[in-house]
Amino acid sequence: MAGNIKDKELYLRLNYLYQAAHCVLSQNPENVELARFYCFTQRIIAKRLVLRQDPSIKRTICKKCYSLLIPGLTATTRQRWKKGKKHFTVMRCLSCNHSKTLLNNPDYCLWQDRPEAQLQQNQADEDSVGKCQPKKHKPDKPDCSQANTSYTTTT
Template sequence: MGKDGNTRFLHKEIFQRVNFLLQAANLVLKADPKNIELCRHYIATMRLVAEKHVIRLHPHIKRSFCKKCNIVLLPGQTAMVRCRSKSEPHTVVTCKLCGTMKRFMWRKSHQLWIEKQDAWLNYKIQDKKSRQLELQK
């Protein structure tokens, strides 16, 4: 709850669940690299929860797992990271299990959607009293 007690963050429990599943997948894979299936299950569940509740994952979260095989991308363990600069400087992250490649540009002008002003909305839930007042009108 906020300072004055009348505002809350929407979907807080869902974001907490997504965060927990991502941390669990990272921890399981770092503790024992043979636990690939459990890691895949956690990431697949995380994606299902986010999709079901229609929440947008932060780009850093999206970049941390493979979209094809649902595994956490750990450099040297499950992913190979290379820096290329043929036409445009970029980083290439390759999944060692399925071979899927991700390319991330280094342009200074490039802006992620989360950094744009249009991406942020003010989510507020009104307290019960103001809701009742609106219903009476």
């Protein structure tokens, strides 16, 4: 995905706001309001322009008060588990006490990091370039002789 990005300038602006929020908190940990303003502005811009943010960025911003979640500074992080089930990371915002639960699964891979997603992205880029190919007729019933191991999701 490092190739040709459609709205590169907009993503650079979002990245700048996210880095500015981090810099504000690293220089003065008491200046949470300015970092919150930067995160709020970043989220509003992404929402207005219908841009998808990376999940690693979305996980570090509180959904309720838009403050930057830094463990030990603006958030507490706890490891929890249920009997016979998966382990979880619970992040609690210190400003609004809103908690966010994240699954700890070392085998889990985000869809955008899977090879199938990269192939779909490349095919979509090739189709948008203008290569007009006739659509192939799909049968009404899928062929069950081949094992389908790829799962497609939309986010």
